[in-house]
Amino acid sequence: MDNNYLKDLPKVKGELLFNYSLQNLTRFKTGGVAEVFFSPKDKKDLLDFLKHAPKDMNIYTLGFGSNILIRDGLLNGIVIRLQSSAFNYINLLSNDDYTISCGAFASNIAISRFAMEHNIKGLEFLFGIPGSIGGAILTNAGCFKREIKDILVEIEVVDKITGEVSVLSCDECKLSYRESDISSRLIITSVILRGEQGDSKIIQQTMDNILKEKDAAQPTYTKTAGSTFKNPPNASAWKLIRDAGCQGLRLGGAIVSTKHANFIINDNNATSADIEDLAEKVRFLVYEKFGIMLEYEIKIIGARKVENS
Numbered sequence: 001m002d003n004n005y006l007k008d009l010p011k012v013k014g015e016l017l018f019n020y021s022l023q024n025l026t027r028f029k030t031g032g033v034a035e036v037f038f039s040p041k042d043k044k045d046l047l048d049f050l051k052h053a054p055k056d057m058n059i060y061t062l063g064f065g066s067n068i069l070i071r072d073g074l075l076n077g078i079v080i081r082l083q084s085s086a087f088n089y090i091n092l093l094s095n096d097d098y099t100i101s102c103g104a105f106a107s108n109i110a111i112s113r114f115a116m117e118h119n120i121k122g123l124e125f126l127f128g129i130p131g132s133i134g135g136a137i138l139t140n141a142g143c144f145k146r147e148i149k150d151i152l153v154e155i156e157v158v159d160k161i162t163g164e165v166s167v168l169s170c171d172e173c174k175l176s177y178r179e180s181d182i183s184s185r186l187i188i189t190s191v192i193l194r195g196e197q198g199d200s201k202i203i204q205q206t207m208d209n210i211l212k213e214k215d216a217a218q219p220t221y222t223k224t225a226g227s228t229f230k231n232p233p234n235a236s237a238w239k240l241i242r243d244a245g246c247q248g249l250r251l252g253g254a255i256v257s258t259k260h261a262n263f264i265i266n267d268n269n270a271t272s273a274d275i276e277d278l279a280e281k282v283r284f285l286v287y288e289k290f291g292i293m294l295e296y297e298i299k300i301i302g303a304r305k306v307e308n309s
Helices: 004-008 043-054 108-117 124-128 133-138 200-217 238-242 272-290
Strands: 015-021 033-039 058-063 068-070 072-081 091-094 098-104 151-160 165-171 188-196 224-227 254-256 262-264 299-301
Touching: 004 254, 015 068, 015 188, 033 098, 068 091, 068 272, 091 108, 098 108, 108 133, 108 200, 238 272, 254 272, 262 272
Parallel strands: 033 072, 058 072, 068 299
Antiparallel strands: 015 033, 091 098, 098 188, 151 165, 151 188, 224 262, 254 262
């Protein structure tokens, strides 16, 4: 492995750690080790690092780890996590009672609560989406018939290679079903969202209903990354998985939820390999029965662990 670039990394004001375990930074509670882990102190720290870092290294960004599976091996390159307060804030935009400015690491749940407290409706669905707003934008996350594209105004982004800052409108992001056209070269640093005037009591009731429906239908309080697969056109992934006989299917420490078939759970000290292999088995069985190849909704990164190495 050629890691000569490590000696050329610029000095930072935040945390710069080596051989850093990512296991506790994902909802699955699995995953390997990052060659380098960087938590910038603020935006200037991030920009300075990117401008002076070697240009041939892999750069990954990680939020709450709520929609990702990191394989068990070494993750070559650097993982950037914008976890400082400089990227975790929620404010009303000046002179606008219904527009919210927030850092990319602000949680969707916290944003929905902030909106409720300020009588802003339209953001209630965020209460049902675990994770950070930055990650939610990349996949146009949604639930209860609402999506990020319904509330997004614009995002501020930084180019991983050049460290240059730019702003993209919602239209420029080209958000579609669980996808966006936001380049993998870009890191989202801040977000502007817009709702409309509402009543906090009614908004709170809607959020309570979302939580009630979610808890009734999904394995909410488990080690899971949410929906494993996207819904195919005119079909529901969970129904296909259930009807293919996969509900309750187990591989190692991973299991297909008996509550919601599109959720895979780390049920008993699963590895990322257990989870990925189980997901692949589900894809095969669904394809065998229905001729439909399910596409992943979760993101899978890294390398598989090589045993006895």
